[in-house]
């Protein structure tokens with residue numbers, strides 16, 4: 455019989471309750487065995503709601519449960535590294551929400567731990583597992599849109615609640631940490647290159663002290679990229695890849711829905727009727743695919759797309775963006 459991976463969830467975070475836990479429960483070969491919260495009542499309520507067999511009143515008690523194989527961490531950003539370390543120390547495989555760290559160098563210790571322990575540790579960038587993103591990479595590799603000259607991307611939503619973890623600098627809040635990471639990770643994945651240098655402009659909230667709107671230019675070896683992210687603009691998402699033969703566009707590229715199909719359009723022209731090819735991707739859940747890929751990495755040793763080395767390379771770009779915002783000039787990645 456196929457081996458079941460029994461997951462434990464650290465906290466009752468929204469992303470877990472709304473998306474990731476149900477997605478893991480639907481993943482083949484996966485079971486969500488337990489959920490922990492700082493208060494047992496919170497863990498019990500979440501366990502009842504989602505049909506999770508075990509509830510724990512501390513994160514430590516979940517890590518002490520020998521029946522848990524793998525842990526999913528959706529804690530505030532500043533807690534990620536500490537809890538990933540504790541999971542590895544407890545002998546658990548661990549999948550942690552993005553951004554894995556607030557500084558690239560913080561990931562080095564996790565890489566060393568993972569190597570020593572033989573466990574699998576990774577960053578939960580669900581987009582890396584969606585078949586549409588794999589198709590974008592394939593089309594570009596096959597020269598279907600010609601030489602890529604430029605990439606542009608935008609990601610926004612509105613949340614100015616000062617109590618939200620995203621609006622607290624000491625929690626690793628800020629637009630770039632929260633959503634600027636997406637155009638960076640997808641452009642790196644598709645281009646198969648690392649940016650050499652970046653220049654960024656951030657608008658800082660004078661009271662909350664986080665970047666509410668950031669725009670950055672990335673100089674890749676083969677092309678340029680321009681991205682904007684904001685936590686104080688009405689919701690919008692777009693990614694476009696500009697080639698010398700055509701332009702690729704994705705609708706809802708990041709929070710891709712799991713209940714309806716999505717498109718990938720290859721446009722060669724400037725009028726709506728000029729769309730040359732529209733490929734439709736039937737509904738699928740990238741969080742479920744992520745859980746299945748993580749399980750495959752544990753059981754078969756298949757490299758996980760959100761590996762720690764990958765996370766470190768992504769974080770180097772995010773570090774450079776924040777450095778550039780503070781010095782107001784180009785900085786090397």
Ligand SMILES: NC(=O)c1ccc[n+]([C@@H]2O[C@H](COP(=O)([O-])OP(=O)(O)OC[C@H]3O[C@@H](n4cnc5c(N)ncnc54)[C@H](OP(=O)(O)O)[C@@H]3O)[C@@H](O)[C@H]2O)c1
Nearest residue numbers: 465466467468469491492496528529530531551552553619
């Ligand atoms: N991949 C994605 O699509 C996606 C989407 C959204 C968010 N995320 C990431 O997921 C993580 C969680 O985001 P979220 O919006 O779901 O968070 P959230 O709803 O605010 O939940 C965070 C949880 O962390 C626990 N916690 C422990 N110490 C805390 C503290 N000092 N302050 C606040 N909470 C504390 C709490 O759980 P207990 O009370 O149960 O202990 C809380 O419910 C972030 O890293 C974010 O970047 C990823």
